[in-house]
Amino acid sequence: MARRVHMVGSLDSFLDIVANSIGMLMLIIAMTAILNDDVRISLGTPMMAPARAGLEPLRFECRGNAVYPLELSRLPLDDYQVALATGGSFERINALGPRTRHYSASFHRDGFALEPLGTPGFGLRTILDEPEAFLEDVSAAGGSAESTLLYFLVRPDSHEVFRLVRDVAIDHGYAIGWDPYMDQTDEPLYFFFGPGGGLMEDLYR
Amino acid sequence: MTARRPSGPDFSLFPFLSVLLCVMGVLVVVLSGQTLLAMHEPPDQLIRIAGDAERSPRYVECREDEIVLHPEGRIVPSARLESELGEELRLMKARGEYLVLLIRPHGAATYAHCRFLAMSFDVEVGKDAILDGGQVVFDESGRAGVTPGGQD
Numbered sequence: 001m002a003r004r005v006h007m008v009g010s011l012d013s014f015l016d017i018v019a020n021s022i023g024m025l026m027l028i029i030a031m032t033a034i035l036n037d038d039v040r041i042s043l044g045t046p047m048m049a050p051a052r053a054g055l056e057p058l059r060f061e062c063r064g065n066a067v068y069p070l071e072l073s074r075l076p077l078d079d080y081q082v083a084l085a086t087g088g089s090f091e092r093i094n095a096l097g098p099r100t101r102h103y104s105a106s107f108h109r110d111g112f113a114l115e116p117l118g119t120p121g122f123g124l125r126t127i128l129d130e131p132e133a134f135l136e137d138v139s140a141a142g143g144s145a146e147s148t149l150l151y152f153l154v155r156p157d158s159h160e161v162f163r164l165v166r167d168v169a170i171d172h173g174y175a176i177g178w179d180p181y182m183d184q185t186d187e188p189l190y191f192f193f194g195p196g197g198g199l200m201e202d203l204y205r
Numbered sequence: 206m207t208a209r210r211p212s213g214p215d216f217s218l219f220p221f222l223s224v225l226l227c228v229m230g231v232l233v234v235v236l237s238g239q240t241l242l243a244m245h246e247p248p249d250q251l252i253r254i255a256g257d258a259e260r261s262p263r264y265v266e267c268r269e270d271e272i273v274l275h276p277e278g279r280i281v282p283s284a285r286l287e288s289e290l291g292e293e294l295r296l297m298k299a300r301g302e303y304l305v306l307l308i309r310p311h312g313a314a315t316y317a318h319c320r321f322l323a324m325s326f327d328v329e330v331g332k333d334a335i336l337d338g339g340q341v342v343f344d345e346s347g348r349a350g351v352t353p354g355g356q357d
Contacts, residue, residue: 013222021229024236031240046305046331156310159334180334182313202332 051201055149055175058141061189062158066121067165071100080107111192124161131168145173149201152178177201249339262305263297266341267312267319276343286318294326303329310337
């Protein structure tokens with residue numbers, strides 16, 4: 001009587017491992033594809049030029065990847081000009097505690113400083129998800145695409161939010177001006193008086 | 206009564222599978238490490254230059270202590286800006302080119318220096334803010350065109 005030869009062992013576990021390996025490979029391929037997605041930037045031909053006649057600036061600061069309206073119109077700049085012209089005291093102005101929604105101001109002989117209050121500005125997520133909130137704020141400040149140039153002072157940590165808010169503003173027809181602000185994020189903004197420094201516009205054709 | 210002999214050549218895949226599992230474990234650790242490293246490495250910034258039919262831009266990247274002249278990628282330290290960028294600006298003026306300064310987050314001081322030089326050579330300036338990290342990559346011609354990814 002012939003004996004049957006038994007093969008002890010199963011390929012099931014091996015196949016499990018093969019299936020798992022394929023799954024892992026797919027994950028790795030997906031990750032690699034995501035990581036290799038370059039940041040694509042379209043520059044156009046950004047050219048600096050003196051701002052067109054009739055454009056009034058609305059100024060903003062980009063700090064901590066958020067946008068803050070400076071709201072200089074809320075500051076007693078007329079009183080400051082008078083004090084400068086007449087040699088009056090700045091202490092009287094400073095004693096009133098001039099401030100905007102996001103800054104407290106202090107006036108001096110050679111200029112004035114804006115100290116952040118720590119209030120929340122328009123963050124990256126807000127600009128991305130609710131750009132109309134920023135645009136409504138611009139409109140509330142009297143801004144319009146026909147007559148307003150949005151001017152941004154951009155801190156080193158805020159290039160990303162600036163690029164985003166600039167795209168939003170350009171899409172809605174606003175003229176744009178900006179300058180990099182080299183001081184660190186925790187430094188107040190200083191405005192000095194001196195020759196030059198006319199309002200510049202960036203032309204994106 | 207005799208003992209029953211084994212009925213055939215039994216074999217088991219267990220040692221082989223164990224080795225396979227060990228290799229996979231090592232691979233997973235290695236790949237996870239590489240992925241983590243890659244996640245912290247910023248991607249390149251691929252720049253599509255729209256260009257201008259009449260005027261050619263010359264792109265200069267402003268870093269904290271140096272500039273990079275594109276597309277050749279020549280690095281000029283801040284200390285040699287006046288001589289080397291000055292020479293470039295003189296040639297650009299003769300060729301009717303204009304300067305586009307790509308400003309890295311900590312390149313504001315370098316930008317101010319470059320802009321001052323460009324004004325002194327009467328060369329027009331454009332500028333843009335670029336993000337930190339990664340390389341600035343241009344398309345082949347360094348002028349208008351479609352990116353390798355085909356996106357506009």
